Amino acid sequence: MQHEPLLRRVKAFFTPGTLDRYLIAQVIPPFLVALSVVMAALLLERLLVLFNLLAAGNNHLGTFLELLGTLLPHYLGLAIPAALCVSVFSVIRRMSQNEEIDAITSSGVSLVRITRPFILLGAFLGFLSFLLYGFVQPHARYDFREAFYVASHTGWAPRLQSRMFASPSNHLTLVADHVDHAGSHLEKVFIRDTSDHQERDITAARGHIRLASDNSAVEIDLEDGTILTDNGKNVPSLTTFDHATKTLTEASHLSPFRKRGEDERELTSPELVSRLIQRDPAISRPHMRSEVHFRLARSLTIPFIPVLAAALAIMRKRQRSSAGLVVAFIVMVGFDHLLQFGHSMVATKKAPLLIIWGPAWVFVIGCSLLLLYKAGVFQALKAQWTANRRSHSAGERAVS
Numbered sequence: 001m002q003h004e005p006l007l008r009r010v011k012a013f014f015t016p017g018t019l020d021r022y023l024i025a026q027v028i029p030p031f032l033v034a035l036s037v038v039m040a041a042l043l044l045e046r047l048l049v050l051f052n053l054l055a056a057g058n059n060h061l062g063t064f065l066e067l068l069g070t071l072l073p074h075y076l077g078l079a080i081p082a083a084l085c086v087s088v089f090s091v092i093r094r095m096s097q098n099e100e101i102d103a104i105t106s107s108g109v110s111l112v113r114i115t116r117p118f119i120l121l122g123a124f125l126g127f128l129s130f131l132l133y134g135f136v137q138p139h140a141r142y143d144f145r146e147a148f149y150v151a152s153h154t155g156w157a158p159r160l161q162s163r164m165f166a167s168p169s170n171h172l173t174l175v176a177d178h179v180d181h182a183g184s185h186l187e188k189v190f191i192r193d194t195s196d197h198q199e200r201d202i203t204a205a206r207g208h209i210r211l212a213s214d215n216s217a218v219e220i221d222l223e224d225g226t227i228l229t230d231n232g233k234n235v236p237s238l239t240t241f242d243h244a245t246k247t248l249t250e251a252s253h254l255s256p257f258r259k260r261g262e263d264e265r266e267l268t269s270p271e272l273v274s275r276l277i278q279r280d281p282a283i284s285r286p287h288m289r290s291e292v293h294f295r296l297a298r299s300l301t302i303p304f305i306p307v308l309a310a311a312l313a314i315m316r317k318r319q320r321s322s323a324g325l326v327v328a329f330i331v332m333v334g335f336d337h338l339l340q341f342g343h344s345m346v347a348t349k350k351a352p353l354l355i356i357w358g359p360a361w362v363f364v365i366g367c368s369l370l371l372l373y374k375a376g377v378f379q380a381l382k383a384q385w386t387a388n389r390r391s392h393s394a395g396e397r398a399v400s
Contacts, residue, residue: 020117031087038079070144092313111375118306126302134269168248198231290346
């Protein structure tokens with residue numbers, strides 16, 4: 001019997017069959033739902049911080065959306081493993097409850113074979129995560145810090161109170177009878193402007209303080225008011241308006257943000273490797289080595305998350321407990337914390353790289369052994385070993 005060519009076997013392994021397409025079609029909808037839910041949960045706390053920033057600094061909605069966009073890659077990297085675990089667990093658990101797993105395995109298909117499309121999906125997501133960790137997140141991290149710096153330092157962030165005078169600049173005085181809690185909506189506004197060697201007294205029924213669209217200044221939009229102008233030479237003039245915009249202070253004094261690359265987490269993976277080879281002294285070498293191995297370890301372990309989820313989702317007859325999902329999350333959260341702990345220990349020269357790769361290999365081997373156990377591989381090997389031993393003993397007795 002001739003062996004099938006290796007290339008053909010590899011092609012057959014990666015070519016999806018009917019079972020593979022069915023399982024992938026089952027897992028994609030819960031994966032997308034879980035990804036959305038986890039992303040929303042992770043972003044919620046940071047959204048509150050961003051809203052406070054908007055209220056305190058009078059930033060416009062565009063600044064908020066920019067900051068939110070730069071956060072997405074970071075939280076997407078955290079959400080993908082969790083969503084993959086939940087979706088695979090839910091599909092296998094439902095199939096196990098409906099006895100689909102029993103029907104498939106009774107036809108000669110093993111549990112390992114059933115899990116194969118999920119493992120391939122995990123490998124694909126692991127590759128995407130490698131690109132995310134190594135290329136997208138470094139730029140997004142720097143962009144977030146830059147945008148947060150600009151939003152925090154641009155313009156004058158007033159702490160206005162009702163009937164309290166404020167001076168945005170040396171020649172400008174502002175007061176309002178009523179100011180809301182955010183400090184941006186004002187009623188019965190009075191402004192005195194002494195710039196350009198003249199005095200302008202401005203009154204308005206309402207005012208709204210905001211950041212200019214180009215982040216260059218803080219402005220106040222005034223409604224239903226008058227402007228009394230006195231230059232000390234001519235007769236004062238009086239002007240009425242329905243709407244006017246007044247610049248409170250310029251933001252041209254803001255110094256530019258630093259260049260990208262002062263933090264190893266802002267460097268892409270090729271940039272980290274290049275600096276390690278060139279022995280760049282700008283960033284600590286242990287910090288860069290630790291970051292490279294941390295990214296690799298996180299990416300390479302993602303394909304084994306479906307293995308863990310599938311093994312814990314298989315349950316005995318008439319069992320309705322959901323403890324498997326809780327155990328899966330405890331294992332994943334504990335593993336992630338161990339990786340982060342190892343990352344910090346290697347970066348500070350307190351431990352070798354084994355403290356990163358040790359938990360990774362334990363996770364990979366443990367997930368694989370658990371799936372093989374649930375698939376009955378060990379029981380089959382034990383039965384085969386027992387049968388061979390009995391056959392050998394019977395042969396020895398026959399010879400004697």
